[in-house]
Amino acid sequence: MMAIKMFDGNGAAVEAIRLARPGVIAAYPITPQSSIAEHLADAVAEGAIKAEYVRVESEHSAMSISIGAQLTGVRVATATASVGLALMHEVCGVAAGCRVPIVMPVVNRSLVAPWSLWCDHSDTMAERDTGWLQFYASTVQEILDLQLCAYRISEHEDVMIPSMVCFDGFYLSHSMQRVDTPSDEEAWDFVKPYVKKNMYLDTKDVMFINDLCPTVEHTEMKYQQMMGFKRAAQVSDEIFAEYEKRFGRKLKQVEAYRLEDAEVAVVTIGSMSGTGKYVVEQLREKGIKAGLLRICMFRPFPDQKIHEALKNIPVIGVIDRSCGLGGAQGPVCSEVKAAMYGENSKIYGYIGGIAGRDISDGSFRKIFDELLGIKEGKSETVSTWFDVEENAMNIREVETNANV
Amino acid sequence: MEKQQDMPTSTPAKRRVLGPCSHILVAAHTGSWRMERPQVEEEACIRCGICSKYCPTACITVNKEGCPLEFDWHYCKGCGICANECPRQALSMIPEGSGE
Amino acid sequence: MHKIKFYGIGGQGAVTAAKILSIAVSLHQNEYAITVPAYGHERRGAPVFAHIIVDDKPVLLNCYVYEPDIVVVFDENLIDMGVDVGEGCTENTILVINSGNEEMIRRYKDTYGFKKVFACNATEAALKNIGLNIPNSAMLGALAHSGVVEIGAVVSAVTESFGKVGEKNGKAARYAYEHTCEA
Amino acid sequence: MLTYKTQPKGAVSPGINTCQGCMIDVIFRNVLDIMGEDTVLVIPPGCSAQFSGCGPEASVTVPGIQGNLENSAAIAAGIAAGFKYQGNDHTQVVSIAGDGATVDIGIQSLSGAMERNDNILYICYDNEAYMNTGIQGSSSTPLAASTTTTPAGKPVNSKDLMQIVMAHHVPYAASASIANLPDLRKKVKKAKEIKGCRVLHIMSPCPTGWGYKMSKTVEVAREAIQNGSWVLMEYEDGRVKLGKKPSQLGDVEKYFSMQKRFKGVTQEEKEEVSRHLIERYEYLEKLAAL
Known part of the structure; x- marks a missing residue:
């Protein structure tokens, strides 16, 4: 029995965790994730989740504990954001390399410096090559849906790769929305009990995990991980299909929105996508053939699906919510361009929405205007940093006593 | 609550493991490192076993009768701790290849 | 679609x-809402904004409200704190304000050009019914006059959201609804 | 799953690539002998990682995981939590980490585990520097000792791990030494019987790093006990218990002369070290008298 429940994004993540019945929880509070750590503690205290709650002293230990616990054969729960994820980085690699299929909600928040509490994707994009699957939700509903699916995908014996279920800080984490929620039984029937496989810590079946791996084997270990990602692409399609059959909601690695006949399109990721679709509708009403492609699964990167969806679109803008400093493009744009290699589409990278700057309907209208200008041959360049202020270089002008 | 022994595992007799783990107990041939070897003076040895306890490679067997000490030359690194710790100075280090 | 800014x-x-409010329209009116809070560093006394979009179909927009249909002012002193509550408003924008002071209400009308104003002394409603100076439930009661949400939905949502003090908050909301006047 | 190509000595392979004269093998063998086969090990990188194995080759007969340098206590805590959830109250979770992995980079995760009183046995074998990577100084390196990162001798005293541990009110902690194996075994046995976070701090001199003949490891460790450089003690139920009083407390002359790492030490420094050892011991005596 599905029921409509009200959750903010963090609440939906906690609900998905509850439905997956973890045995050990270790989460360190960090804005804007804190209410996940709090609600998990509440749920354990109230008996809604029958788990060991380890009140950790850092994210680094949260992930370390998660790895240790899951290797004993229990599903674990943890969650983080921003600098917390950065602190975890080292151990995230261990989870991936040891094939510990942890599912972790990550509430997207900017990395320092400057200090910020607000949303962008610099935290998870910095983790994109750590060996984790990455899903980016665009609604609160999808946080729950993706997380439930992530358990199945990560824990699939051909995959065995941990997952980050990423969602935008405040825009989703603190946005109260109605969520179609499966019953405990239905969800359990879908997620299924955790079965320890591959490597584990069991005194009846001895192995020593993560010992020094000589060079002659290391490439092969990485190849195994790469093959896991390959399978994850197929497995996620299967799991998404099963999820739709059971619960009636369609999840996709990439979502094509009015792309069939589109002449200009934007590529989005995360919570900005809804606003983008809204603007596509507005433009369509005016007779402009606009479309949108939303990337939901970023790792493994669904390059072929993206290629297929965008190949006939002459002008494309890709919006990154992280800066990709020093890169040829933002990370999403770089990947999209690689996926589109050989096509004649003109692809432009946009960078904005940094540290909570709102990506509004106005932002999308501006971007579409520019792309249409390109399409019509009126211009050849776009404002890559579309929301940067003109006085960017001079926002601090100070009196100084130093002789410089 | 599920007990560990009741938890299902997917462990067939022979299976593939993905990722790094060690699962074959081996020993390094540390005896080849030896430059000196301990030699026991049988009359002086009181079979107290101190050498054996302190031997890092646990390669000394103390016999109750006959030759008091046996060394597993495959592993003895020749560090000399046994000789140094012997309360009766019954052990001495001699160059590898010399002596009996 | 209603775009609301708190x-x-x-x-x-x-x-x-x-x-x-999101709960009220979603669970009790079978509509949809998104809320985007604009948190600062969490501390008492600093201006706080929240953006809500309500629609009878799933809301695509997931951004701030720039052209509000309804503005809800929880504290009449905001006008003197450098906060421009008239930002993005037109003469059709409805103001719902926590104030029992006609002079203050007039200042809001004159400064920002609001034509339709619902005023309620929500602070008093809160003190009377909850015993605390937290006017949020009462303000939702007052907001019901704008037509975006039914008072019944507000009372239900408030009651179920506040646990032990749910009843009291529900009363505050209804009291405020009954003591809201069009100014 | 473990297949045997060789007969282990106890729970440890007979041939381990630890340096000649290194006694970590003895610590592992004794600890695993007492803890039994129902034990899971957590080992960070470092000298003790010789016991994690290499490639498919294993060195111990119990399961385990090699974590990162700083998170042995946290991984162990996670394993303990996993077992607890599954109703497994018998499997022992043991971390064996060096001083760098404990008092330097690992102090945070150890502190967390101690504060939460996670059900683990944490063992720090202390060779007073990062020996595996080339004798770099750690916060356990004693005053005046020279290492590759304190070439002129360490200008400050080492951290006092036992006092840090005691400040966490763990149920049991003890210091031990490879120079006194019966005492070491007794303390491991005691730790095994206690639930909660237990910490053992075991001195394990390093012939390579300290600069003495490899046959002298036990002798050097014994000398450290005699002059108070290494104090054998226990902390149980909030009470401190000291071992036998050092016979030559503060007399570091012989100890220093045995080791190259103290080669350039001046008379002044020796006196400072000596004063420190005496003061520390007297302070511990006061704690023990409480």
Whole structure:
């Protein structure tokens, strides 16, 4: 029995965790994730989740504990954001390399410096090559849906790769929305009990995990991980299909929105996508053939699906919510361009929405205007940093006593 | 609550493991490192076993009768701790290849 | 579609009110809402904003409200705190304000050009019914006059959201609804 | 799953690539002998990682995981939590980490585990520097000792791990030494019987790093006990218990002369070290008298 429940994004993540019945929880509070750590503690205290709650002293230990616990054969729960994820980085690699299929909600928040509490994707994009699957939700509903699916995908014996279920800080984490929620039984029937496989810590079946791996084997270990990602692409399609059959909601690695006949399109990721679709509708009403492609699964990167969806679109803008400093493009744009290699589409990278700057309907209208200008041959360049202020270089002008 | 022994595992007799783990107990041939070897003076040895306890490679067997000490030359690194710790100075280090 | 912006001061529960409004329209009117709170560093006394979009179909927009249909002011002093509650408003924008002071209400009308104003002394409603100076439930009661949400939905959502003090908050909301006047 | 190509000595392979004269093998063998086969090990990188194995080759007969340098206590805590959830109250979770992995980079995760009183046995074998990577100084390196990162001798005293541990009110902690194996075994046995976070701090001199003949490891460790450089003690139920009083407390002359790492030490420094050892011991005596 599905029921409509009200959750903010963090609440939906906690609900998905509850439905997956973890045995050990270790989460360190960090804005804007804190209410996940709090609600998990509440749920354990109230008996809604029958788990060991380890009140950790850092994210680094949260992930370390998660790895240790899951290797004993229990599903674990943890969650983080921003600098917390950065602190975890080292151990995230261990989870991936040891094939510990942890599912972790990550509430997207900017990395320092400057200090910020607000949303962008610099935290998870910095983790994109750590060996984790990455899903980016665009609604609160999808946080729950993706997380439930992530358990199945990560824990699939051909995959065995941990997952980050990423969602935008405040825009989703603190946005109260109605969520179609499966019953405990239905969800359990879908997620299924955790079965320890591959490597584990069991005194009846001895192995020593993560010992020094000589060079002659290391490439092969990485190849195994790469093959896991390959399978994850197929497995996620299967799991998404099963999820739709059971619960009636369609999840996709990439979502094509009015792309069939589109002449200009934007590529989005995360919570900005809804606003983008809204603007596509507005433009369509005016007779402009606009479309949108939303990337939901970023790792493994669904390059072929993206290629297929965008190949006939002459002008494309890709919006990154992280800066990709020093890169040829933002990370999403770089990947999209690689996926589109050989096509004649003109692809432009946009960078904005940094540290909570709102990506509004106005932002999308501006971007579409520019792309249409390109399409019509009126211009050849776009404002890559579309929301940067003109006085960017001079926002601090100070009196100084130093002789410089 | 599920007990560990009741938890299902997917462990067939022979299976593939993905990722790094060690699962074959081996020993390094540390005896080849030896430059000196301990030699026991049988009359002086009181079979107290101190050498054996302190031997890092646990390669000394103390016999109750006959030759008091046996060394597993495959592993003895020749560090000399046994000789140094012997309360009766019954052990001495001699160059590898010399002596009996 | 209704685009609503809440203006409050830290500690008044404006962000919570936005969440409860979402519950009210979603669970009790079978509509849809998104809320985007604009948190600062969490501290009492700082201006707080929340953006809510309500529609009878799933809301695509997931951004701030720039052209509000309804502005809800939780504290009449915001006008003197450098907060421009008239930002993006037109003469059709409805103001719902926590004030029993006609002079203050007039200042809001004159400064920002609001034509339609619902005023309610929500602070008094809160003190009377909850015993605390947290006007959020009462403001939702007053907001019901704007037509975006039914008072019954507000009372239900408020009651179920506040646990032990749910009943009291529900009363505050209804009291405020009954004591709201068009100014 | 473990297949045997060789007969282990106890729970440890007979041939381990630890340096000649290194006694970590003895610590592992004794600890695993007492803890039994129902034990899971957590080992960070470092000298003790010789016991994690290499490639498919294993060195111990119990399961385990090699974590990162700083998170042995946290991984162990996670394993303990996993077992607890599954109703497994018998499997022992043991971390064996060096001083760098404990008092330097690992102090945070150890502190967390001690504060939460996670059900683990944490063992720090202390060779007073990062020996595996080339004798770099750690916060356990004693005053005046020279290492590759304190070439002129360490200008400050080492951290006092036992006092840090005691400040966490763990149920049991003890210091031990490879120079006194019966005492070491007794303390491991005691730790095994206690639930909660237990910490053992075991001195394990390093012939390579300290600069003495490899046959002298036990002798050097014994000398450290005699002059108070290494104090054998226990902390149980909030009470401190000291071992036998050092016979030559503060007399570091012989100890220093045995080791190259103290080669350039001046008379002044020796006196400072000596004063420190005496003061520390007297302070511990006061704690023990409480």
